[in-house]
Amino acid sequence: MNQEQRKKQIAILGSTGSIGTQALEVIAEHPDRFEARVLTANTRWQLLAEQARRFLPATVVIADEQHYDALAAALADLPIQVYTGSDALCQVVQSSEVDMVLTAMVGFAGLAPTIAAIRARKPIALANKETMVVAGELINRLCREYEVPILPVDSEHSAIFQSLIGEVSPIEKIILTASGGPFRTFSRQQLEDVTPAMALKHPNWDMGAKITIDSASMMNKGFEVIEAKWLFGVEPDRIQVVVHPQSVVHSAVQFADGAVKAQLGVPDMRVPIQLAFSFPERLQSSFDRLDWFTMHSLTFERPDTDRFHCLALAYEALQRGGNAPCIVNAANEIVNRAFLEGRCRFLQMADIIERTLDRATFIQTPTYEDYLQSDAEARRIAAEQILPLPSL
Numbered sequence: 001m002n003q004e005q006r007k008k009q010i011a012i013l014g015s016t017g018s019i020g021t022q023a024l025e026v027i028a029e030h031p032d033r034f035e036a037r038v039l040t041a042n043t044r045w046q047l048l049a050e051q052a053r054r055f056l057p058a059t060v061v062i063a064d065e066q067h068y069d070a071l072a073a074a075l076a077d078l079p080i081q082v083y084t085g086s087d088a089l090c091q092v093v094q095s096s097e098v099d100m101v102l103t104a105m106v107g108f109a110g111l112a113p114t115i116a117a118i119r120a121r122k123p124i125a126l127a128n129k130e131t132m133v134v135a136g137e138l139i140n141r142l143c144r145e146y147e148v149p150i151l152p153v154d155s156e157h158s159a160i161f162q163s164l165i166g167e168v169s170p171i172e173k174i175i176l177t178a179s180g181g182p183f184r185t186f187s188r189q190q191l192e193d194v195t196p197a198m199a200l201k202h203p204n205w206d207m208g209a210k211i212t213i214d215s216a217s218m219m220n221k222g223f224e225v226i227e228a229k230w231l232f233g234v235e236p237d238r239i240q241v242v243v244h245p246q247s248v249v250h251s252a253v254q255f256a257d258g259a260v261k262a263q264l265g266v267p268d269m270r271v272p273i274q275l276a277f278s279f280p281e282r283l284q285s286s287f288d289r290l291d292w293f294t295m296h297s298l299t300f301e302r303p304d305t306d307r308f309h310c311l312a313l314a315y316e317a318l319q320r321g322g323n324a325p326c327i328v329n330a331a332n333e334i335v336n337r338a339f340l341e342g343r344c345r346f347l348q349m350a351d352i353i354e355r356t357l358d359r360a361t362f363i364q365t366p367t368y369e370d371y372l373q374s375d376a377e378a379r380r381i382a383a384e385q386i387l388p389l390p391s392l
Contacts, residue, residue: 008277011038011093011122013113014104016047018208019127019153019269023102024051026274029285034277038092042105043067049074056080058097061088063109090116100277102153103128106210107333108375111135115368118142125276127153133223134326135371136230150231151276156224157231158272159250159263164232167261171234173254175262176224177244178303181216183346184245188307194346196339213336217349218303222314226325229318236318241311243301248290266290309350317357323366323374324357330378331356334386343387356382 010027014020015036027034036055041048045067052060052075059081062071068084075082083092090113093101101117102125103110110128117124119142126132132139143150152158156176164171182201183191199216200209214220225239252262265271266288274283305312310332317324331353338344344352360378363370 007033007035009035009037009097009099010125010277011040011095011098011101011117012036012104013038013040013089013093013101013110013128014042014106015039015051016041016044017104017106018211019102019104019273022270023104023273023277024055026270026277027055029270029274030278030283033283037098038095040089040092040105042109045071045074052078052080059083059092059095061085061092063089086112089113093117093122094120098122100125102273102276103131104153106130106208108134108329111371114139115142118146118148121146121148123148124150125153125273126150126157127273129154129220129223129227130329132227132230133329134375135366135368136226136325138368138371140230151279152227152231153269153272153276154224154227155267155269155272156251157227158275160228160232160253162263162275163251163253163261167253167255169255169257171232171253172238172256172258174228174232174234174239175252175254175260176221176228176239176241177247177249177251177300178218178221178241179215179247180243180245180301180303181218183216183307184243186307188347191307191346196342199339199346209340210333210336213339214332217310217346218308219310219314219332219336219349219353221303222311223329225311225314226318236315241303243303244299245301246295246298248295248298264290310353313350313353313357320362322362322364323370324362326366326371326374327357327360327378328353330375331382334379334382338386352382352385355385 012020012023027036036057038059039051039057040061043064045062061083065084072082093116101122103114104127107130111131114131152161200212202212228239247267248264249262252260254260268287317328335344335349335352356378359381
């Protein structure tokens with residue numbers, strides 16, 4: 001690299017989560033290429049303070065305002081600007097010094113700052129799949145209007161993106177691989193009794209609690225189907241989910257002549273994160289390599305949408321269109337939290353999401369304000385079907 005070349009300044013929305021911490025590892029791996037310009041967190045102010053001391057960003061934001069004083073005090077001796085609140089998240093991504101925004105926040109909360117970044121013409125490294133699930137059509141329209149690229153960070157969508165590099169032929173089919181999660185071989189009867197602790201033990205990937213539960217229910221894969229439609233312009237009937245327990249084939253694309261291109265590798269999110277940061281370059285890394293001689297077998301199975309009905313609900317929402325995916329996402333965020341808190345059983349999650357989808361107001365052509373209202377309504381409908389938190 002030319003010594004005069006300016007380091008790419010990265011804003012990491014959600015730096016204390018699984019993707020955010022691994023993104024900082026990528027930055028540490030290439031200190032000559034990348035700098036953390038902005039770091040944000042929701043509530044984990046202590047870890048955010050530790051990250052700020054190590055990476056010295058210009059700005060940090062703690063979304064939960066009750067932690068602002070503690071964070072500001074912890075960083076008072078450093079020349080770092082400290083802000084708080086959801087509005088601050090939208091403001092910091094618009095800085096003229098920011099070159100790319102990694103959207104690694106969890107859930108619907110990532111939508112507003114992602115839109116703000118697009119309107120500021122910042123390239124998006126997309127790890128917040130809910131943004132595309134909730135408002136994929138709106139996001140695509142804004143990206144065209146402001147000429148902003150989206151570089152997918154999810155391992156599956158990064159694999160599809162990589163498989164499409166250099167191709168001019170239309171996609172015949174996307175093969176979206178799924179590990180199957182910790183309950184892949186469980187019967188429906190066994191699923192009746194699974195606990196949050198069991199669900200949090202993913203066999204292949206190290207992820208945050210929310211996405212790990214979504215992986216166990218296969219709602220995460222359903223969301224990835226919706227995301228794939230908007231990222232790659234492929235209709236739902238041409239997106240095939242294939243359960244691949246080894247998580248070596250990260251996803252593939254089939255073309256008109258029957259040829260299939262796939263991207264393979266060890267399960268390591270730092271690889272797609274680094275590619276999103278450096279594209280079109282591939283940078284050297286110290287990350288683990290695939291060992292072809294220890295892979296005794298690669299297996300592939302059809303997903304069971306009876307046991308894992310959340311996957312079927314995602315397809316249904318995509319077929320309905322409009323605000324239906326927004327409704328499903330909102331209900332899922334409610335049941336996901338309720339399951340973690342012991343207020344909802346594993347199989348009840350899909351039942352509550354389905355009832356919410358049927359009861360919530362359907363809007364064929366939603367605006368941004370409609371998405372906000374749909375999110376709030378769906379959360380209310382889902383929450384009404386769940387046991388309240390026990391009083392202390």
